[in-house]
Amino acid sequence: MTLHANFSASSNTTPEMFFLTGIPGLEGMHRWISIPFSTAFAIALVGNSTLLYVIKTEPSLHKPMFYFLSMLAVTDLVLSLTTLPKMLSIFWFNAQAIPFKACLVQMFFLHSFSIIESAVLLAMAFDRYVAVCNPLRYSSILTSSLIVKIGLLAVLRASGLMLPLPFLLRRLPYCRSHVISHCYCEHMAVVKLACADTRVNNIYGIFVTFFIVGLDLLSIGHSYLRILRTVFSLATKEEKLKAFGTCLAHICAILVFYIPVLLSSVIHRFGHHIAPHVHILMANLYLLLPPVMNPIVYGMKTKEIRERVRIAFSRKRL
Incomplete structure (x- = not known):
């Protein structure tokens, strides 16, 4: 690693390669850390592929809620495939090198699809709002063309924000x-390596974070406030529980x-006194958990x- 650092410091142009450290401070435990990470990767691949297969092959699931799902x-799946293979190659084979262009591509897909996920969760909140508050108009409001437009808008918004x-x-x-003291090419981790004024990058990163998280969370919160108001106005306990039940998975x-x-x-x-590996593990958590x-x-x-x-599964056993 010292050779990489010395070589890198000798150039002030765009680098050909970056080097990902994995989890700094825990390099000696990478093989052990790879066990939960590879398990999570396998579960993500199997679980999400199964969901897609079931929804595609079962006509009764061809509904707005399941299209959003x-x-x-x-x-x-894209988030997992963008980050986990490279991460595991670092843990297993110490394959730390990543071409500069590949690093930028990984970063674009990582941040873009994180924004898309936020948009899909917002769309699902709208779906639950219509299902609970306007059930009689559900099919007329959430038409196939509207769902396609929502999907395209989510992709265009993410691509437009991340393209710069x-x-x-x-x-x-x-x-x-x-x-790069990280397991993958994250925007701010790369910015820290620059030896120039990075205020534009910092401001743009903060703007995108607050714009996406703030706007989407406020909209989701507004939808659920209206859902709660409708639920509490329902006559019976059974009706309230049923309405809550339709929203539980999304919550x-x-x-x-x-x-x-x-x-x-x-x-x-704000956690300047927290060990670096805690920062990296938390950053990995929001990629692994969903x-x-x-x-x-x-x-x-x-x-x-x-x-x-x-x-x-019953058919396979037979």
Whole structure:
């Protein structure tokens, strides 16, 4: 690693390679750390692929709620495939080198699909709002064309916000170490290596974070306030429980996605006395948890999916 650092420090142009350290301070435990990471990767791949297969092959699941769930599963798969293979290659084979252009591509997909996931969770909140507050108009409001437009808008928003990042990073000189103290190419981790004024990158990163998390969380919160008002106006306890039940899986998905993001952001900006490996582990948590937990939560809480998975496994045994 010293050779990489010395070589990197000798150049002030755009580097050909960066070097990912994995989890700094825990390099000696990478093989052990790889066990939960590889397990999580396998669960994410199998779980989300199963969700997509079940929704595609079962006509009764061709409904707006499950279309949004399919978008969530695709997003989680892309996030897993963008980061986990390289991460595991570092843990298993110490394959730390990553080409500069590949680093930018990984960063673009990582941040773009994180933004898309936030947008899909917002769309699912709107879906639950219509299902609870306007059930008679559900099919007329959430038409197939509207769902396609929502999906395209989510992709366009994420791509538009993230497209400037590679260009903002390419303009910077990297005359310091080219060693990234992280498991993957994260925007601020790369910015720290630049030996120039990075205020534009810092301001843009903060703007995107607060714009996405703030706007989407406020909109989701507004939807659930209206849902709660409708639920509490229902006559019977059974009706209230049924309405809450339709939202439970989505609430779990929101918590699994946003809590690690917010905790990681707070630790990154204010936890200056916290060990570096804690920062990195928290950053990994918000990438690992949603792809692993979403198919499990929806599989357990959604009767239609649970039944289809049970039938599929029963046929294989026969």
